[in-house]
Structures are given as C-alpha cells and as structure tokens.
Amino acid sequence: MALDRKHIRYARVVAGVVVLSGAVLLILRGHWAVGAVLGAGTLWALSRRRSVPVIVYHAVTPDASWLPWGANVAVRPEVFRAQMETLARTGWEVVPDDRLFGGQLDPRKRQLALHFDDAYHNVFVHARPCLERLGFPATVFASTDFIDPSQGVRGADTTRGYMNAEELRAMDGDGLFKIGCHGKDHVLGPVPGPMMARDPATWGPETAHLWYYMPGNKARWFEQAPPGITPIPDSQSVLVARLLTPQGQETEAQRSARVRADLSAARSLMSRLLGREVVDFCWPFDRVSDAALADARAVGFAHFTGGRQDNPGNRPVETVSRTHVHDHAAGFAPLWVELLVFRARVEIAAGNLLWSPISWAASARRRLSGQFPRFGRRI
Numbered sequence: 001m002a003l004d005r006k007h008i009r010y011a012r013v014v015a016g017v018v019v020l021s022g023a024v025l026l027i028l029r030g031h032w033a034v035g036a037v038l039g040a041g042t043l044w045a046l047s048r049r050r051s052v053p054v055i056v057y058h059a060v061t062p063d064a065s066w067l068p069w070g071a072n073v074a075v076r077p078e079v080f081r082a083q084m085e086t087l088a089r090t091g092w093e094v095v096p097d098d099r100l101f102g103g104q105l106d107p108r109k110r111q112l113a114l115h116f117d118d119a120y121h122n123v124f125v126h127a128r129p130c131l132e133r134l135g136f137p138a139t140v141f142a143s144t145d146f147i148d149p150s151q152g153v154r155g156a157d158t159t160r161g162y163m164n165a166e167e168l169r170a171m172d173g174d175g176l177f178k179i180g181c182h183g184k185d186h187v188l189g190p191v192p193g194p195m196m197a198r199d200p201a202t203w204g205p206e207t208a209h210l211w212y213y214m215p216g217n218k219a220r221w222f223e224q225a226p227p228g229i230t231p232i233p234d235s236q237s238v239l240v241a242r243l244l245t246p247q248g249q250e251t252e253a254q255r256s257a258r259v260r261a262d263l264s265a266a267r268s269l270m271s272r273l274l275g276r277e278v279v280d281f282c283w284p285f286d287r288v289s290d291a292a293l294a295d296a297r298a299v300g301f302a303h304f305t306g307g308r309q310d311n312p313g314n315r316p317v318e319t320v321s322r323t324h325v326h327d328h329a330a331g332f333a334p335l336w337v338e339l340l341v342f343r344a345r346v347e348i349a350a351g352n353l354l355w356s357p358i359s360w361a362a363s364a365r366r367r368l369s370g371q372f373p374r375f376g377r378r379i
C-alpha cells in the first residue's frame with residue numbers, strides 16, 4: 001500500500017530539519033560553501049510543488065448555526081471572497097477538475113481545483129457570484145436525498161438548507177460549474193459495536209446517524225424534530241460498512257448489492273436531472289474502501305475523491321486527494337491572519353512545506369482557544 005501523503009510530508013519536514021541543522025553546523029565550523037549549498041538545496045527541496053491542490057469548501061454563510069458541524073465546515077462569505085481574491089492575487093490559476101483527472105496540468109504551475117460538498121443553498125447564494133466574477137470553475141457535489149423539493153431558483157432570503165433541482169441545473173448549465181454526485185443519502189448506518197447515548201431532544205453530533213432512520217428526502221431535516229432514539233449503535237458510512245439489520249449483520253455480498261443499487265439510483269437521478277452522464281463521485285465523510293470503489297465503478301462512476309496521495313496533474317488519475325478549508329483557521333483572528341493561514345494551507349497542499357510552521361501555529365492557536373471542538377466526522 002502506498003504511504004499517505006501526510007506521512008510523506010512529515011518525513012520530508014523531519015529530514016529537512018535534520019539536514020538544515022547539519023548545514024548550519026558546517027557553516028559554524030567554517031565550511032561556508034558546503035553548508036550554504038546544502039542549506040539552499042534543502043530549502044529548494046522543501047519548497048518544491050509536486051501536487052495540484054483540490055480545495056474543499058462546504059457551507060459559505062454568515063450563519064451556520066442550523067448545522068451541528070457548522071463551526072467546523074462553514075466559511076463566512078467575506079472570508080471566502082477574500083480567499084478567492086488572494087488566490088487570484090498570488091498567481092493561482094483555478095482550473096476545472098476535469099483537467100486534473102485528465103492529467104493536463106503541471107504541479108509546478110500554481111494550478112488548483114475547487115470543490116464544494118453537500119450542495120448547500122448558501123453556496124448558490126454566497127459563493128457562486130464571487131466565482132463567476134473571478135471566472136473560477138468549481139465542482140459541487142449533491143446527495144440525491146438532500147435535493148430541496150422547492151421549485152424555482154431562490155435568492156438570499158433562503159439561508160438554510162440545500163439547493164433544489166433547478167438551482168443545481170442552473171449551476172451545471174452555465175459552463176463554469178459542474179455538479180457531481182455525493183451519493184444517495186449521506187448516511188452513517190449502524191454497525192456492530194458499543195451503543196452510544198444521546199440527547200433525544202436535539203439533532204447534535206449524531207445527525208448523520210439519525211438520517212439513517214429517515215427514509216426518503218431529507219433536505220429539510222433541520223425543520224423537523226429529531227428521531228427520539230437513544231441509545232444508538234456505533235455507526236459507519238453506509239457505503240463501506242456491513243450494516244447491522246434486524247436480520248443480523250450484512251454479508252459482504254449484501255453490502256455490495258445494496259451499495260450498487262443505491263449508487264446506481266443516485267447516478268441515474270443526477271444524470272436525468274442534469275441531462276448528461278454524471279461520472280464524478282465524492283465519498284461522504286471521505287470514507288472509501290477498495291470494495292466500495294469497485295461498486296461505484298461498476299455502476300458507471302469514473303472520477304473519485306478520497307485519495308491519500310499527491311495529485312500528479314500531469315498524468316490521468318481516477319482518484320484525487322483533497323484539502324478541507326474551514327473558517328477561523330487560527331481561532332478568532334483578523335482577516336489578514338485568516339488569509340495567511342489559507343495561503344499556507346494551499347501551498348502545503350501543493351507540497352511547498354516551507355509554509356508548515358504557519359499551519360502548525362494556526363492549528364495550535366485554534367485548538368488552545370477551546371472555542372472550536374473537533375467535530376467527530378467529516379461531513
């Protein structure tokens with residue numbers, strides 16, 4: 001199995017610090033030329049871009065309080081706009097992810113792709129105009145059970161919930177954006193394991209577990225009372241897990257048959273809705289297994305998220321790795337700090353590890369503030 005890019009980056013930083021220390025020692029002992037060449041070579045190696053970043057957003061909204069995971073995935077519209085303008089100002093070219101899957105890029109050229117998961121309506125309202133103004137393409141991933149049932153394109157008065165079919169079609173049809181499939185129900189389903197107590201009066205961190213008990217369209221879940229179930233069994237992404245059913249735990253063959261049926265239905269619905277074949281698939285919670293990948297391929301998907309390696313850019317790939325962006329990256333801080341950390345995260349995603357100390361300091365400051373507890377699972 002290939003090593004996770006996070007581990008490779010860690011090893012590169014450790015090796016870089018060791019060699020840089022050696023270079024400093026050499027200089028201190030009077031070996032100026034050797035030390036300088038070694039130091040410069042190490043800095044060059046640490047800064048070399050080797051991966052095309054795919055930056056992932058979720059909600060772009062001034063008020064994410066309706067989402068239990070809002071503090072971890074939402075970005076304020078003014079911060080989002082400033083981040084996009086920072087990309088433009090610092091020479092980044094935002095490209096359609098089709099060129100990344102097709103191997104038509106160069107990781108040394110400051111090219112990146114943008115993704116938006118879950119197809120929140122606030123992305124339609126707050127992110128789309130900014131992206132259109134800058135000419136930045138993006139892919140938006142929608143789960144079919146979370147397509148809002150309303151009719152017509154809605155404006156900024158709708159602050160909660162998900163895009164409807166017409167809004168998805170409008171984005172997909174305008175030439176700049178592409179809609180991909182985020183599965184059918186974005187659910188965590190029950191698996192054998194410990195039972196978890198929960199507050200039956202609130203949705204809380206177990207929201208995606210509770211969706212399992214809501215068959216059909218779930219786009220307005222936040223307007224309904226949560227299922228009063230407690231305790232609930234341990235859970236896992238329904239696409240990769242052999243679920244616990246009243247008849248016992250699924251066999252692998254049953255899991256595969258269920259997943260193929262769900263993914264096939266989701267792909268057909270999205271393809272019908274958009275009037276074209278949908279081949280882009282984004283794994284909910286970033287959870288994927290070799291068996292689930294085989295299921296998704298079998299029903300016709302061809303482009304996937306959930307990678308763990310660098311995105312080479314200059315050769316075709318089936319799966320891309322992504323970097324998640326959230327607001328308050330360094331805790332509560334001025335906008336210039338937010339943008340500095342954003343630049344660091346993008347550069348690190350590209351493989352330029354000289355920005356690592358800024359990212360580490362930001363994460364530590366955010367954690368130490370105590371204001372942003374980690375939400376258990378990525379949505």
Ligand SMILES: [Zn+2]
Binds near residue numbers: 118182186284285379
């Ligand atoms: Zn999602």
